[in-house]
Amino acid sequence: MxxxxxxxxxxxxxxxxxxxxxxxxxxxxxxxxxxxxxxxxxxxxxxxxxxxxxxxxxxxxxxxxxxxxxxxxxxxxxxxxxxxxxxxxxxxxxxxxxxxxxxxxxxxxxxxxxxxxxxxxxxxxxxxxxxxxxxxxxxxxxxxxxxxxxxxxxxxxxxxxxxxxxxxxxxxxxxxxxxxxxxxxxxxxxxxxxxxxxxxxxxxxxxxxxxxxxxxxxxxxxxxxxxxxxxxxxxxxxxxxxxxxxxxxxxxxxxxxxxxxxxxxxxxxxxxxxxxEQVMGEVVARLEYDLPVSWEEESPLGNLLAAGLRSWVDAEIGIVNSGTLLFSLEKGNITRKDILSLCPHPINPCRMKLTGEQLLDILEESLNEEIIKKQIQGFGFRGKVLGCLCVDGADIYYNPLAPVGRRIVRVEVQGRPLRKKQLYSVGTIDMFTFGIVFPTFQKGLGTKFYLPEFLRDVLEKQLRTKEALEKSLNRHWYAE
Missing domain, CATH: 3.60.21.10 (Metallo-dependent phosphatases)
Structure with a gap:
């Protein structure tokens, strides 16, 4: 045949x-x-x-x-x-x-x-x-x-x-x-x-x-x-x-x-x-003032998201990279479309426990310029660069002129000195659990993922909360 x-x-x-x-x-x-x-x-x-x-x-x-x-x-x-x-x-x-x-x-x-x-x-x-x-x-x-x-x-x-x-x-x-x-x-x-x-x-x-x-x-x-x-x-x-x-x-x-x-x-x-356009045109919040974000340094919108993660998963500390936020928000009405454009990633909140020493390693590494400007592809990330780390629940004092590895001077967690051996609950994002950029996150204990909510769901809740908006103006990084 x-x-x-x-x-x-x-x-x-x-x-x-x-x-x-x-x-x-x-x-x-x-x-x-x-x-x-x-x-x-x-x-x-x-x-x-x-x-x-x-x-x-x-x-x-x-x-x-x-x-x-x-x-x-x-x-x-x-x-x-x-x-x-x-x-x-x-x-x-x-x-x-x-x-x-x-x-x-x-x-x-x-x-x-x-x-x-x-x-x-x-x-x-x-x-x-x-x-x-x-x-x-x-x-x-x-x-x-x-x-x-x-x-x-x-x-x-x-x-x-x-x-x-x-x-x-x-x-x-x-x-x-x-x-x-x-x-x-x-x-x-x-x-x-x-x-x-x-x-x-x-x-x-x-x-x-x-x-x-x-x-x-x-x-x-x-x-x-x-x-x-x-x-x-x-x-x-x-x-x-x-x-x-x-x-x-x-x-x-x-x-x-x-x-x-x-x-x-x-x-x-x-x-x-x-x-x-009709569905996503729904107004979900109204801002009385601008909320800027910076990929290079601490900013209110980044702080707002870090605080939202901490609250969402009931943790002591919230950590997120500012690159997850693609632009600043201006005073006025905020729609669902705005939030989708601002934070389009299919990234979920998660909760883990890290030692004080591990947190210090992550915070120290986050000060490296090549880390801040690092371009990320995959892992649900839809932004351009990683950006700086935004933190809530902790205050970080650092010396930008000190040698690499010794720039963090001290850290206070909710007003108390950070202890290296103590375990702290951390609200962050699932992207970090893959070990990209900060491998130390992979050492976290008891990691719990929160599905099906995305980062933008956390952000939307924060934008509707007057107290959260006011607290986002507080600083958490202090150069000495």
């Missing part, structure tokens, strides 16, 4: 769009054109998204709880999607349960279980098997596992590598090809390709890796298209039914800018934008 169009499958894929709607309109044109051209030639075509299609930093996604993204996915005619951490972790559980209620596509994810039922939520499939021409394909989906955080939303997340290995062993006898829809990151994808026999293609996401022609690892092709909708991925698989083997497996990335925006998608996004 010769090779023909009945044994060739074309897969079009995207990943990590993060609500870049301006690119989605071009992607829609590209996917529609490619699909039509290939289908006219008689080829089956499947379109998939690998997660983090949504990002609540964008106005339309925030105001519609992701429904604008689902509408775009529907119009673009995706067949399968898996979920990323931005879908799984940034939506309150009731909103996540409703997220895909209008979806015209299947959502596949095998390692996310309901904590009560120990089964996937009703709208998730662990895998699916489909037939194309003369061969059958098994599709398995997995997402990045953050067990402690997902637990707070009522989920259990299983190790994705173990789950994929189990799923492959289970369905391999019944399919000719296995494709993994992965939102676990390039390194994990490479490990799966090396250690799990029977995977033909891994379509990846999460780490924003660009693989122009994919990467062959053993008998597996690993693919990923970068980030923010800059490229469309295209994988071609030809299967020889007589020899029971894949005889052609190729991947390429097509720049999205090659395509004109799709008018239907533009109208969907614009319709949701107009609605979002």
């Amino acid at each position: 010769g090779l023909n169009k009945k044994n060739t499958l074309h897969i079009l894929h995207t990943n990590d769009l993060h609500s870049h709607f301006e690119e989605m309109a071009r992607i829609a044109t590209g996917l529609k054109q490619l699909r039509l051209e290939l289908q006219k030639q008689g080829y089956p075509v499947v379109t998939v998204d690998l997660g983090d299609h949504m990002d609540r930093m964008r106005l339309q996604t925030e105001a519609t709880w992701g429904q604008v993204n689902v509408d775009v996915l529907n119009e673009t005619r995706y067949d399968f999607v898996t979920i990323g951490n931005n879908e799984g972790l940034t939506f309150p559980r009731p909103k996540f349960n409703e997220l895909y209620r209008n979806a015209a596509f299947s959502v596949i994810c095998a390692n996310l279980l309901d904590a009560k039922t120990k089964q996937p939520p009703p709208f998730l499939r662990s895998y699916t098997i489909t037939k194309y021409g003369d061969f059958t394909v098994g599709w398995i989906g997995v997402t990045a596992s953050f067990p402690e955080v997902y637990k707070l939303l009522g989920f259990i997340t299983l190790d994705p590598t173990r789950v994929v290995a189990e799923q492959v062993a289970s369905i391999r006898p019944y399919v000719d090809i296995i494709i993994v829809l992965s939102h676990v990151g390039y390194q994990w994808d490479v490990e799966m390709a090396r250690n799990i026999d029977g995977i033909d293609v891994i379509l990846g996401a999460h780490t924003h890796t660009y693989l122009a022609e994919g990467e062959r690892i053993n008998h597996t092709l690993v693919c990923q298209t970068g980030k923010f909708g800059q490229n469309i991925g295209h994988v071609t698989i030809t299967y020889d039914k007589l020899k029971k083997t894949i005889c052609k497996l190729e991947a390429r990335c097509l720049p999205t800018h090659l395509y004109k925006p799709d008018g239907k998608v533009e109208r969907i996004v614009d319709r949701h934008r107009r609605h979002a």
Whole structure:
């Protein structure tokens, strides 16, 4: 039996769009054109998204709880999607349960279980098997596992590598090809390709890796298209039914800018934008005076957020970096849109215990100019630079001219001298628990995350509180 169009499958894929709607309109044109051209030639075509299609930093996604993204996915005619951490972790559980209620596509994810039922939520499939021409394909989906955080939303997340290995062993006898829809990151994808026999293609996401022609690892092709909708991925698989083997497996990335925006998608996004402007135009606070923020030195708006974190998690000390606040607030009405623009990060409050000595290490390190100006990417951060540390509940006296490592003169916690061996409860942000910039935060004990609230929820509460606004004008850093 010769090779023909009945044994060739074309897969079009995207990943990590993060609500870049301006690119989605071009992607829609590209996917529609490619699909039509290939289908006219008689080829089956499947379109998939690998997660983090949504990002609540964008106005339309925030105001519609992701429904604008689902509408775009529907119009673009995706067949399968898996979920990323931005879908799984940034939506309150009731909103996540409703997220895909209008979806015209299947959502596949095998390692996310309901904590009560120990089964996937009703709208998730662990895998699916489909037939194309003369061969059958098994599709398995997995997402990045953050067990402690997902637990707070009522989920259990299983190790994705173990789950994929189990799923492959289970369905391999019944399919000719296995494709993994992965939102676990390039390194994990490479490990799966090396250690799990029977995977033909891994379509990846999460780490924003660009693989122009994919990467062959053993008998597996690993693919990923970068980030923010800059490229469309295209994988071609030809299967020889007589020899029971894949005889052609190729991947390429097509720049999205090659395509004109799709008018239907533009109208969907614009319709949701107009609605979002109304929803997010709600006035949530009114300022009687300006609240400036500085990334280089202590400022009232930074102090306000640090105090809010301390209060929110009931800690002795609050610590946050000023770079989480993107601009100063002027006197007058503050809307939900203002707060979203000011603090767009999907970053959650957390509480931990640190010794006085560990706090001193962090505060000392925070004075380094390269730390203040350090550019951060990932970990939920949507700002430009880290900025200085804003503190509440403690007063820091320092000598900026002293040698590095000895600039902190003394610290007082609520009026009492800091003790090096004593444990202090600290309200801060989950980003620091990853050990970026300040590794000492990873040594914190009893870390507790607060979900689904974001930093902007803390900030909104503070902006509504007269006493908190007044206290934000108090200083906590003193140069001697």
